[in-house]
Amino acid sequence: MTNHWIDIQHSDVIMCIGSNPAENHPVSFKYIDKAKDNGGKLISVDPRFTRTSAKADMYAQLRPGTDIAFLGGMINYVLNNDLIHKEYVVNYTNAAFLISDDFEFNEGLFSGFDKGSSSYSKESWAYQKDENGMILRDDNLKDPRCVYQLMKKHYSRYTPEKVCDITGTDLNNYLQLVKTFCSTGRPDKSATIMYAMGTTQHTVGTQNVRSYAMLQLLLGNVGIAGGGINALRGESNVQGSTDYAILYHILPGYLKVPTHTNTDLQAYLKKWTPTTDDPQSANWWGNTPKYMVSLLKAYWGEAATAENDFCYDYLPKRSGNYSYIKLMERLQLGGFEGLINMGTNPIVGGPDVQQIAKGLDKLKWMVSVDLWETETSVFWRRPGADPKTIDTEVFLLPAASSIEKEGSISNSGRWAQWRYQAIKPVGDAKSDAAMLDMWVKELKKLYAEDGVFPGPITDLAWDYGHEEEPDIDKVARECNGFFTRDTEVKGKRFKKGEQVPSFAYLKDDGSTVSGNWLYCGSYTEKGNMMKRRGLEDPGGMGAYHNWSWCWPVNRRILYNRASVDLDGKSFNQQKPVISWNRATRKWEGDVPDGGWPPMNEPGTKSPFIMIPEGYGRLFAAGLADGPFPEHYEPVESPVDNCMTAQQCNPAAMIPADFFSDSDKYPYVGSTYRVTEHWQAGAMTRNLPWLVELVPDMFVEIGTTLAKAKGLKNGDMATITSARGAIEARVLVTPRIKPLVVSGKTVEQVGMIWHFGFNGLAKGSSANVLTAAVGDANTGIPESKAFLCDIRKGGMKS
Amino acid sequence: MSRATISGEPDAFLIDLTKCTGCRGCMVACKQWNQLPAEETDFFSGEGYQNPKEMSENTYTVIKFREFEKNGHSIFSFYKEMCMHCDDPACVSVCPVNAFHKTPEGPVIYDAKVCIGCRFCMIGCPFDVPKYEWSKKLPLVRKCDGCYSRIKADLKPACVTACPSAMEYGPRSQMVQIAEERLKRHPDHYINTIYGKDEAGGTSVLYLSSEPYEELRFPSVPERPLPSYTWPALRLVPGIFATVVTGLTALTLFNHRKERLERERNKEKEAEQQRTVQAEEDKS
Ligand code: SF4
Numbered sequence A: 001m002t003n004h005w006i007d008i009q010h011s012d013v014i015m016c017i018g019s020n021p022a023e024n025h026p027v028s029f030k031y032i033d034k035a036k037d038n039g040g041k042l043i044s045v046d047p048r049f050t051r052t053s054a055k056a057d058m059y060a061q062l063r064p065g066t067d068i069a070f071l072g073g074m075i076n077y078v079l080n081n082d083l084i085h086k087e088y089v090v091n092y093t094n095a096a097f098l099i100s101d102d103f104e105f106n107e108g109l110f111s112g113f114d115k116g117s118s119s120y121s122k123e124s125w126a127y128q129k130d131e132n133g134m135i136l137r138d139d140n141l142k143d144p145r146c147v148y149q150l151m152k153k154h155y156s157r158y159t160p161e162k163v164c165d166i167t168g169t170d171l172n173n174y175l176q177l178v179k180t181f182c183s184t185g186r187p188d189k190s191a192t193i194m195y196a197m198g199t200t201q202h203t204v205g206t207q208n209v210r211s212y213a214m215l216q217l218l219l220g221n222v223g224i225a226g227g228g229i230n231a232l233r234g235e236s237n238v239q240g241s242t243d244y245a246i247l248y249h250i251l252p253g254y255l256k257v258p259t260h261t262n263t264d265l266q267a268y269l270k271k272w273t274p275t276t277d278d279p280q281s282a283n284w285w286g287n288t289p290k291y292m293v294s295l296l297k298a299y300w301g302e303a304a305t306a307e308n309d310f311c312y313d314y315l316p317k318r319s320g321n322y323s324y325i326k327l328m329e330r331l332q333l334g335g336f337e338g339l340i341n342m343g344t345n346p347i348v349g350g351p352d353v354q355q356i357a358k359g360l361d362k363l364k365w366m367v368s369v370d371l372w373e374t375e376t377s378v379f380w381r382r383p384g385a386d387p388k389t390i391d392t393e394v395f396l397l398p399a400a401s402s403i404e405k406e407g408s409i410s411n412s413g414r415w416a417q418w419r420y421q422a423i424k425p426v427g428d429a430k431s432d433a434a435m436l437d438m439w440v441k442e443l444k445k446l447y448a449e450d451g452v453f454p455g456p457i458t459d460l461a462w463d464y465g466h467e468e469e470p471d472i473d474k475v476a477r478e479c480n481g482f483f484t485r486d487t488e489v490k491g492k493r494f495k496k497g498e499q500v501p502s503f504a505y506l507k508d509d510g511s512t513v514s515g516n517w518l519y520c521g522s523y524t525e526k527g528n529m530m531k532r533r534g535l536e537d538p539g540g541m542g543a544y545h546n547w548s549w550c551w552p553v554n555r556r557i558l559y560n561r562a563s564v565d566l567d568g569k570s571f572n573q574q575k576p577v578i579s580w581n582r583a584t585r586k587w588e589g590d591v592p593d594g595g596w597p598p599m600n601e602p603g604t605k606s607p608f609i610m611i612p613e614g615y616g617r618l619f620a621a622g623l624a625d626g627p628f629p630e631h632y633e634p635v636e637s638p639v640d641n642c643m644t645a646q647q648c649n650p651a652a653m654i655p656a657d658f659f660s661d662s663d664k665y666p667y668v669g670s671t672y673r674v675t676e677h678w679q680a681g682a683m684t685r686n687l688p689w690l691v692e693l694v695p696d697m698f699v700e701i702g703t704t705l706a707k708a709k710g711l712k713n714g715d716m717a718t719i720t721s722a723r724g725a726i727e728a729r730v731l732v733t734p735r736i737k738p739l740v741v742s743g744k745t746v747e748q749v750g751m752i753w754h755f756g757f758n759g760l761a762k763g764s765s766a767n768v769l770t771a772a773v774g775d776a777n778t779g780i781p782e783s784k785a786f787l788c789d790i791r792k793g794g795m796k797s
Numbered sequence B: 001m002s003r004a005t006i007s008g009e010p011d012a013f014l015i016d017l018t019k020c021t022g023c024r025g026c027m028v029a030c031k032q033w034n035q036l037p038a039e040e041t042d043f044f045s046g047e048g049y050q051n052p053k054e055m056s057e058n059t060y061t062v063i064k065f066r067e068f069e070k071n072g073h074s075i076f077s078f079y080k081e082m083c084m085h086c087d088d089p090a091c092v093s094v095c096p097v098n099a100f101h102k103t104p105e106g107p108v109i110y111d112a113k114v115c116i117g118c119r120f121c122m123i124g125c126p127f128d129v130p131k132y133e134w135s136k137k138l139p140l141v142r143k144c145d146g147c148y149s150r151i152k153a154d155l156k157p158a159c160v161t162a163c164p165s166a167m168e169y170g171p172r173s174q175m176v177q178i179a180e181e182r183l184k185r186h187p188d189h190y191i192n193t194i195y196g197k198d199e200a201g202g203t204s205v206l207y208l209s210s211e212p213y214e215e216l217r218f219p220s221v222p223e224r225p226l227p228s229y230t231w232p233a234l235r236l237v238p239g240i241f242a243t244v245v246t247g248l249t250a251l252t253l254f255n256h257r258k259e260r261l262e263r264e265r266n267k268e269k270e271a272e273q274q275r276t277v278q279a280e281e282d283k284s
C-alpha cells in the first residue's frame, strides 16, 4: 500500500477492482464505511456481484482479464476532458519528458520486440537528454514526443464504446463510474484504488497495476490522504515476507539477487546502483552499496571484510528465472531431489496442480511444515495416484501457530507490529524460527566436518542463543542493524554495538550491520519500536505515529511530498498529510519523503525519491512488456483481441507446448476466495465452525447458463479445462451475469479455490483447471481468467 | 460493576444492515464464546451462502442471506437474526416456572435449572427465538442470552466485539439516537424505520436497513408488547399446561435433569476457563 488501512476513511471515491474487501479483508470495511459516512462513494468493479458490490454505490461488471481496457478508457476520459491535476502532473510526473524518436507502438507491439526470444530490447524506450544528461521536457505538454502527448495518442483508441465492447461492461454504468472517479483530479478531492489478486494474477498483471498507478498520477492522487494505490495483501504477513525476500529475484529490502554476470561486489553494485545526472533527484537507490554491504555483514558478520568483498562470493548467483511456474516445471522434470514446504500447499494453491503433484512423485524426500496435514503433505494419497509407485520419503513437522510464537508481523500498510506469544505451542509443534535455527546449527556441524564449500555455511553469523526457541529479540535487533565498531556518521558519534537509528546512518565500509535496510529504525537504542502502542494522533488524520512502526522511517503515506504544492502547502487543506512550516523551516505532519525544503526553494529534491529521475512514471521503461499498459487478451480467451492483431501479451511466460481450445471450452472461468475459508484451506476446512458455513466446493453460474445446461441449485457438476476436470456443487445466482463481448454472449463460471482432497471438508481443487502461464514481469500465474466447460453430474456420472 | 448500573438503563444492540457485509464473524464468535458445536450442513441451506438454515439449539444467531433483482439491480443482503431481548418479553410472561427474566442490563436470560421443558416460550415468542434441544434425551430450551456473562464482566457481547462494521452496543436511548442521526444524515440510504424501536413494545435489538424489512423476511409483529396478547391467550388453554406436566413423571424428570445439569455444569466450568482467558484478552 502507498497509504494504509486507516487512511481509507479519507477517500472521496474508493474503487475496488480486482479485490473484494468485504469478503477477503472484512476489517478494512470499517474504514470504507467511515469514508461512506463522510459522503465518500464506493465503486465495485468485478466480474461477479460480490458482498463488496452489495455495499457499493456503483457496480460495474467487467470480463476477467480486461482491466487495462477498463482503465485505458478512464485515462482517455481524463485526458480528453482535461481532468488531470495539472500542477501535479507537470511538476511531479514525467508527463513533460520527451521520449526518443525511435520509440513507437505499432499493431500491438512496442519498438524493440524480438520475436525469437519473445522479449523487448528497451533502448528506444528512453528519455531525450541534453549534453549534460538532463532530460528534455516541455512543460506546456504540447511537444508530440512528450509523454503526455504519446500517452494521449496511445489511449485515444480506448473510447468508451470500444472499452465496453472488450470488457462487457454496461456503457451507461461505465460512463457514470468514470465520471465519478475522474472527478477527483481536483486538488481537494481524493480517490483510492484497492486491488488484490484479481488484478495481479494475469499475464498482464503488472501492467494492470501500472494502469491504476497512471490514472492515479494523472489525477494527483498519489501521496495524498485518501489516495494511493493500495494492494490488499492476501495473508496477514505477506507484506513482511515480501520485504524479507520471499521472491526469487530479491534480497531483503528489495535489493536485487545477483545474477551470474555480477562476478564480484563491484560489478554487482555497478549494475544495480542507479545513477542520475539531475542534481535535484534524490535517487535513493543510489544508496544501494550501503544497504548491500550492511546486509552482507548481517549474513557473515566478522568473516565479511572489505578485503574479501564482504563475502559477496558466498551469495548464490542466479542464472535464470526461478519464479514459481519455472520451479514447478523443473520439479516435473525431476529437477529437484528434495523440497521443503513451509506453510504452503502447492498442490492446491499452484496453477495446473495435477502436474505439480506428479512432480512431487519424483522427489527423493519432502518436508511439510504446517499446522495441519495438508494435501501436499499427503500427496501420494491423492485421487488417481498409486502410492506403491511413489518412493518419496515424507516428513510432516508440526508448526506453531501465530498465537504460539512471538515476533513481528507487517500488514498491508507496512506497519510492523510486534506480536506476543499467547500460549505455548501444542504438542511437539515448534515455531518456524526454532526449526530453521536447528537446521542451520546442524548444517554448520555437518559442513564443518566435510563440507565441499563450507564457508557460506560455517561462516554464517548465527547467534540467536542456545535455547530451543531462538532469541527473536536478537533477530529483530539484527534486522534493524547495529554498529560493528566505534564510528562517526554525519557528524554523530556511535559506539560499537549501538543500534543504528535509521538507514540514513548505514555505511558501505563494514561499520554497520543491517539485515534489512527498510526496517532500519524499527529497533533503535530507544527499544523495539514495533512494540509501541501509543494512541496519540495529533493531526487527527489517523496516522498514529506512536503505534507500532512503519517502513520506511515510520512514514505512513508514501510519496507524501507530492501531496503539497511547490511552496509546500497541502493541496487539500482539510486533509493535510504534510505541510511546510515557513517559520521553523520544517515539515509538519507525517514523516516527509526526505526533509528537503519545498520545490520552490533551493536545495529541494523531486518527490518520487525511489525513481532515479525523481518523477512519477507515466511512461515506465523498466518493465518487460512495454512502457504503457496495452490491452491484450488473456492467454485463454473466448474472443479475438479487437484492439490489435496481437492476441496476447507478446512477452508473457507461456510454455512452448501450451494449447487451448475455445470451441471445446467456451466459458470464462475465474477463481476467488470467500470470507469463510482461507487460502488453500488447511486452516479453515479443518475447523467445524467454518465448515458449517461453507461445507462444499462450489461453483457459481448465472441463471442463463444454468438453464442451458439443465443445472439447478445444489446439483453436482463437472467443470473441465484443457488441464483437467473437477466436480463441484452448483450455486445458481442472479449475481453472475453473462457478458456481451464483441457482440458475442460470453458466460462466466466462477469458483472458489480453497478445496482439496484432504481434511474435514473435502472437495475438488479449482487449480486443477488453471493454466501455468505467467505474467511477463513477475511470472504470477493467470489464475483469474481461463477457459472451461461445465456439464451436469459429477465426474463419475 | 455491570453496564446497566452505570448508564441506569438497559443496553441495546444497534445492527446497521447497510454496514453488514455478511462476513459471519459474529456467528463464529457466538459459537466460540458459547462453545456450541457446529451443525452438519450440506451445500447451502438458503439463498446465497446461507448456513445453517435457521437458529437452533446450537446456533443462537444466523446471518440470513437474500439475493434477488430489483429495478434491474442485484440485491445481496444480510440480516443478522438473534434473540431480540424484548423490553417486555413474551417468553418471560408465558413461562410457568419463571425460567426467563429480563435483566436490568438488557438481555433476556434463561435459567436451565428451573426449566421444565414445556415450550410455552417457543409458542409465545413472536420472533421464533427459543429453540428446543430435540437432539437430546432430556431437552432444555436454548437461545442467545445477550452474552450476559460478558456483560457482567463489563465486556460487550462476543458478536459485537467480532463485528468489523455493522454493530454497536450501548444504552438503548443512545443507540436509538445514533440510529435516528443516521436516518437524518442519509435519508436516501435507509428505510425510514428503526426496526425494534416499537416492535413488540420495543426490543433491545435495533435494526437499520436500506431494504424494506419484509423483503429481508423480518417477521412482522405488532407494536403492542406481546405479553398482552400471548398470556391471556395461552391462559385460556389450560390443556397445554396440564399435558406438559402430567405427560412426564415429575420425579424421573427431576432426577434425570439433575444428572444432566451436573454434566452441563462440568462442561460449563471448562468453558468458563476458556472464557476467562478470552475475556482477559478482549480487555487488554
Ligand atoms: S449476544 Fe452473545 S449469545 Fe447472543 S448472538 Fe451475540 S454472541 Fe451469540
Ligand code: SF4
Pocket: B019, B020, B021, B022, B023, B024, B025, B026, B027, B063, B078, B080, B162, B163, B164, B165, B166, B167
Ligand atoms: S460480523 Fe457484523 S458485518 Fe459480519 S455478518 Fe455479523 S453483523 Fe454482519
